[in-house]
Amino acid sequence: MAKYSILVNGKKHEVDVLEDMPLLWVLRDIIGLKGTKFGCGKALCGACTVHLNDTAIRSCSFPVSAIGEGKITTIEGLSEEGDHPVQEAWEKYVVPQCGYCQTGQIMNAAALLKKNAKPSVAEIEQAMQGNLCRCGTYNRIKAAILEAAGTPVTNG
């Protein structure tokens, strides 16, 4: 076991865990933030996406020892009142179906818009292709990201 001081959603947490423990385990089981989901556990589905200094990472495959001084943001810390532009667009387009993948989708979309405020449809598809949705909400996800970017799809 080793002690780590990690910054999550602006708050310091002292955790005493194995150095190879994935960040997802620390978030859910040690700190008690359950919004980030476990899907595949192998960096293949995106359900566990969080931000490390505004970059999307897959917390199921990211060891706690690699965080260092980095700033972690989870869905709980994305906005004060659930009013991040991506969250508002998600609501407007009623994106979720079962909802299981949606934390990861929202976090990945927010990281995309941080880097590229006005992505094209092709850029959205490229950035989001690794976030799987068993319910097939892909078209609504795309529409919501365009809305959040201020370039909503219109019917002409």
Ligand code: FES
């Ligand atoms: S649970 Fe991490 S990518 Fe699937």
Ligand code: FES
């Ligand atoms: S909304 Fe069900 S898996 Fe995506």
